[in-house]
Structures are given as structure tokens and as C-alpha cells.
Amino acid sequence: MASTSTAGAAGAAIAPAPAAHRRPFAAFLERWLPALPLLVLVGAMLLAPGVALIVGSFVGDSGPTLDNWVRVFTTRGDQLAILTSVALGVVVASICTAVGAPLAWLISRMLTSRRAFWLSLLNVAANFGGIGLGFAYFVTLGNVGMITLALQGFGTDFVPPRPASFAGLVIGYLYTNVPLFVLLTIPAMGAVRDDWWEAAQVASATRRQFWRRVGLPILSPFIAAGWLLIFTWTIGIYGLAFALAGTGAAKGVPLITLRIGQTLESDIFNTWRASVLAVILMVMAASSLLLYRRILRWALRWF
Amino acid sequence: MSGISLQGVSKRFGQVRALDDVSLEVAPGELVSLLGPSGCGKTTLLRCVAGLERPDAGVVQIAGRDLTHVPTRERPIGMVFQAYALFPNMTVRQNIAFPLEVRRQPGEQVRSRVDELLELVHLADQADRYPNQISGGQQQRAALGRALAPHPDVLLLDEPLSALDALVRTRLRDEIRRIQQAVKTTAIYVTHDQSEAMAIADRVVVMNHGRVEQIGDPPQLYETPTTPFSAAFVGSRNALRLPVREGRLRLGEAFDVAAPAGAGATAVVFFRPEDVELTTDGSGHPATVDVRIFLGSVTRLHLVVAVDGETARIHADLPSRRAMALGPGSAVAIRVDPAHMSAFGSES
């Protein structure tokens, strides 16, 4: 029914619209109707919840207050969760960058068929997160995991890092995030054109001179942008953290995401805490993303 | 000044023979153009001289020195790329300075050399702009400046004008020629545009399927093609396949030329539209005007000629004032001077 009226309105739209003058509401519909379902969905499911959380974080039993924020920032468990999340994001993003940047470069220079193979493999890994990956961690690196058994079988007394430890989380997170970093930065690697390297050779430059004077100056902002995306993504991961570290502080690693989940599960009367933590996460992720966009714009100034 | 010598250069990519036993001598200070359709091997040959491709066989010499196995960066060359290949993170000045800086020349010397080149390529006003802030023609001049900066023995140009529009193209073409003669460098210029090759080069090398078809100066190439390919590729020509009768090729009363030695049952004759003569004295062969195309000073007529029950289509150019009177359907008579015709056996 809605689509019928769309077609009618749009039919009128193609001709110059004198009718629009007479009926502003019809004109508005004609301009916006096809986009309205999407905008309503996004408004109700993304925007409104975000706003509700921000508001909720400033509301106490007796009206507007800053108490929630003060209490979170003075609670040891919350402080620890914030610090650990940030630390985890920094460590994971840095390792991803160190490993992923050279990989992305090499894959971007492959012939199409080989590149397609790696893209699909990386895509699987990048999407293979959450509980399934957590389980895979246990059967690979758990106490009776494949690697653990193999290494012990060779006579070493290998003890795998506990899944619910900082190192365990880093290893788990890397599995999806290294491929993600590679997939994200491969397009940017195309920014360095082959004929620049040829031109540099003709100009007598060595490989090192080329990278120092041309390659890295052009790529480094894109790589930095990739770092920020992985950081943003990492601090927001929930499913895998839940699988590895269970319900948070009780079992080992305090993380913002786990603490939010934990509050919702067991502490239903203290949802103000979850609101504040959610807003903190929101602010960190959003500012990281803003910085990311700014860096990208800056990186594109030469193009 | 130093010349270039290529001997028996071959290169394959998988099953494709990109270069098949190519030999070529370029004299010091000469500008030689490699001309051919895409995929004919001209760019590969240029890249072999640059060292960006390594030939499977053959020798590449510059100034008598064998450079076949010398890496690109140790060769005395400058190169201008098709898509400019300017470094986007450097200004025009920094781009031109780059080859000097990687050679660790002292700063003062670099500065004066760069200023000199900016003058030469008329970019002094744009010196501190980035490549994406200047026009395509300016980018290509900057690339030329960068290529010439280290006083290369040899300048290599890979279709340098193909990304530019027609007007800029002619201007820059003449400027490249002027600069090449001013700095007296030996140059190889790759292009697929025959008028560009003729206009700029001392000698033109026509290439096809990885082989050299013909080498000659522009008038030679224009007047006396030595292979059917260069006859067809250089300039627009009428091509007619005719039966060989008693060692002759004839088109009614229009022409009668000797068939090439060793021709089989048929042979192909080539002649230019401007060499088709419209007779008024009753001689020649009758033809009918089919289409008339006004090209400015000349007008091209598409003519239909009937001979022995078969028809041939021939293009003829004549001064526009004379062509005014001839519309579609007009009856004319034509003749072609055998001196302006080339005939080749039918094996190709």
C-alpha cells in the first residue's frame, strides 16, 4: 500500500513540481518517503537507545545527578575495568598493526586469483568470533587443547595461558582482529602505485629510500586509521570476552563490556552503573572513530 | 651524449611473446619513436631499456656499456611515465629534487639544478604545489623535469601524452621536442599515435607482435611502407585485394601496377586517399559517389567502383572547393598513379 503511493508521488516528481507548491506535506513525502523506513528503524533502534543511555547515566532516584559518574570513577572494580579495556585495546591494536600491515601490503600486490583466496580465508576468520571462537580457543589452547597436548606430548611442560587472563584474551582477540585489520587496510595499500616504485628506481632510489620518502609517508596515516578501528572494535567486543572470561571480574579479567553484561544479569537494581559504563564505552569508541575520520581525510589530501 | 644499442632482445610473458628478437641502434642525440598498436611490445622494449623488465635473451647497451643485468637504479636514464607517476606527497620542486637527493648531492647544487629545470619546463610558478593541485599537462612537465634532473644519458618516454586532451597534447609534444633538442639527450618515445610519432621523431620504429616491422624517417615511412602492416598502420590507406593476372594488378582503367615478386593468386595494394585522382578528360575508371564527408580543407568521398561484376569501395580526398559539386550519386572517373602505390604478396 505504501509502495503504491510512492510510485504515484515519484511519478509526479520527475516532472518539475508545481504541485509541490500547493501541498507542502505531499512535497515532503515525495522527497523523503523512500528513506523513511530506514530512518525510523535507525532512529528507534540506534539513536534513541544511545540518547536514553546518556540521559540514564545522569539520572538518579531523585532526579538529575552526577552521582552515578562519581561512583563509577571511584569504584575500584570500575576503574580497573576501564583501564583493562583500554590496555587490551592498545595491545591488540598494536600487535594487529605490526603483523597486519606487512600482510596487507603483500596481499594487495598479489595476482587476483591468489588474492581472492586470501581474502576469503581472512573473511572467514574475521567473522568467526564470539562464542564459537571461544570454544575453539579451549580445544586449541585449553588445558586439553590440541596445541597443549601436542607440546606436552613432545616432552615440554607447556602450560597454556588461562583463557580468562589478559594474555588469553589478547590471543583470542588477535584471531579475528588481525584478519580484520588486513581486510580494512588492503584497499589503502592500493594507494601506493607500482609506477611510483618504478619512478623511484629510475631516479636511483634504493628500496629503503623509496619506503622512507614515498611509501611510508603515504601509507602511515592509513595504518594509523586501521589501528584506531581495531582499538574501537576491540574495546566493544562482548561475545568472545564472555566465552573466555565468563562473567567478568569474578573469574579474572575485568572489562567494561563484561561489567555491563554482568550488571544486567545479576544487579538489575543498579542499572545506573551499566548506563555510565556504556556511555564511557560510547565516548571512547565515538572519539576514536572521529579521530579515524579526521586522519583519513588528512591522508587523502594528496589524492 | 651516448647512443643506445639493443641486440636480439626477446621477452615472453607466459605464452605471449612480447618481444621477439628485436635489434635497434639509436644514435647519440637522436629521438626515436616506437610506434605500434597496444600489445605490440613497444612498452616492454622501453621497460627493458629502463631495466624494469629483464629480457629473456639479448643485450641492452647504453654508451657502449652492457647494462642487461644492471638494476634500474644504476642505469643512466630518466623516464616519463604514462600516468606521470609523480610522488603525491611531494611538491613539484621536491619531485624534481628527488633523483638528486637520493644521489646525495649537496643541497646548494640540488637547489640550483631544480631552479634550472623549473625554468626549462616552465613550472617556476607551480614549484611549491602538490601534484593534485596542478593540471595534467603541468604534471607531465613536472615528470619531465624529474626525469631530466640527473642529466641522464637517455630519456625514456612511455606514451607521455596519452592521458591529456588533444590541444594540450600537441603543445606539449612540441615542447618535449624542443627540450630534448635543447638538452641534447638521446631519447626513446613510445606512442600508438602515428601523427605524434611522425611529428616528434627523427626516426620511427613500427612494431607489431613483438617484432620490428620497419625503421625509417617519417617521410620514408609515409611514402614507402615496406610491409603490409606498416602500410595499413601508418596513415589511412585504401587497401584492395586483387587477383594477379599476367604479373599485373589492375582495377579497370584506374590503375595497372606490377604485382610484387613471389605473389600468389592475389595481392594487396595500398594507396592513400589523397593520391586518388578524379579525372575530367575522359580517362580513368567510372565510379559513383556514395558518401561525402567535409573535413575542412579537404573533403573525403566514399566511392563505389564496379569492375568485372564486383564492386570495390575506395576513399578519395580532394580539395573541398572541387568536391562541392559532387553529391551522393554523382558519377566520376578515377585514376591512381602507380608511383604512389605499394603492393604486397598475399601470404600476409
Place this chain on the structure above:
Amino acid sequence: MAATTAPAGRSSGVGGLPGRRAGPALLFAGLTFYLLLPMLAVFLYSVATVWRSQLLPDGYTLEHWISGLGDERLVFALLRSLGLATAVTVLDIVVVVPAIYWARVRNPRIRTFTELSAVIPFALPFVVIAFGIDRLAGDFVPWLQSTPWILWLGHSAIAFPFLYWAVDGAMAAAGIERLSEAAETCGARPRQIIREVVIPNITPGLVAGGILVWATSFGDFALAQILTGPNFETVPIWSADALLQTTGKGNELAVITFVTFIILFALSAAIVYWNRGHTLRLLPGAGAMERTEG
């Protein structure tokens, strides 16, 4: 892209960009091992009788596959996940394609809103979104709380950017404005244009984006756990439950994890096939990175 990389691959000997050298080869061997090992371990676990103390299981059996795929609770969870992901994909296609099309041909101001919206799922971690939705639903539409419907809407909202960028890119590549104008001059009406001109020309983007939406919904744990939890048990919810219990559901968990992996692999292969080895725009601004290509 293919054309520009080809010479580099060929000329590795003389000094093309890094070609076949020992370092990269080793790196890629390591990467393959690293990426495939967990999958292999999961698979072996799913067919192991007992696996106690060596590199490989003590014995092999199909028992877990049979019992797992015969377990009613697990099968229903799988069906729910498949159905939900499909419904989410359909909803996203229905709301996203007309919006982008209209933004391109009629009202560019739509883009201001949609671009911003498409960033939100990356700026707000899924847990945060889930918590916000749940809170809001509790306040305004309590009868929707904990129903599959709210999960359906929530998944559609968090996953739509994947489709958005893929379709937007495809429309840009196909030059949909020009095609649309051409169709108008032929007398086509908007709905005909969408069906006969727009859709056929953006199929690769539509398929790739749709697959990513599908995979996002299929794999999501955060929203599923917080919005519906055990009320609407999807595969990740079942898996989390099985993982936390110590009742020895490990082998069935291995089965379903491996099934998930196979599904993901098939989808990835499909995406790469549809995009002919090109990379995808996955995240905000990644399109800007692409602008530098070619």
C-alpha cells in the same frame, strides 16, 4: 587493479615490489597454519571418541554429529538463527535500497542522515546498543521486550551499514544516476526503474552486503543475550550455555561450531566470487581508502 598488479608480480626478479622471496612465503605458511588450526582442532573434536593426551584423538566417530543434529533443542536453535538472519537480511534490503536510491537520484539530503546512521553501530559497541534498546523497550513498549521481534529490529539496525556501504558503492560504480535518467527518458516509472535497471546493476554489491548482514545477525551474541536470552535461543545463546555448563556437551558444541564455520566459509567464498577478488568496504570511511585506488 589486476592490470596494475600484474607487472609487479612478473618483474619480481629485477626489482618489482616484493615478489616471491623466502620471508613472505614463510609468513604466509604461518598465517595459513594460524588461521586453520582452530578450525582443524574443532573439527577433530567433533569426531573424536576420546581425546586425552596426544596430538590427535584416540579414536574417531560420527556419533556426535548424529546426536548433535538429532538434538531437538540444538536443531531448533539452528533453525531460529537461520530464520532470524534471513528475516534481518530481507528487512535491510527492503529499507536500505530505496533510501540510497532516492538519496542518489532525488534528495541528496537523505545522505546526510544515512551516512551518520551507518557509523553508529561502529561507534556504539553492540553491548551498549543492546542495553539501550532493552532499557528503552522496557520504558515504552514492554510488550515487545524479550520477543523475537525486537531482536529482529535490533539486528537489522546494527547490520544495515554493511548493506548500505556495499550497495552505495555498487550504485556509484554502476553510475546509477545516469542509468536512471536514461530509463526515465525511455518512459520508465520509478518502480520499473528500481526493478529492471537498478537491482540488476547492483547485484554484486547487494549480494555481498546481504551476506555480511546475514553473517552479522547469525553470529551475534551481545544483542541476542541481552534482548531475548533464553526466550529465543539462537545458536550463539545455545553455545554459550553449552560452554558454561560442565555437562559434557563439548562434542555437540564442536559440531555446531564447525557447521557455523562451514557456513561462514561458503558465504565468504560467495562474497569474493561476486566481487571478483576485490576488497569490500567493511567499515566507515573504508570507502575513502578505496578512492585512492586506480
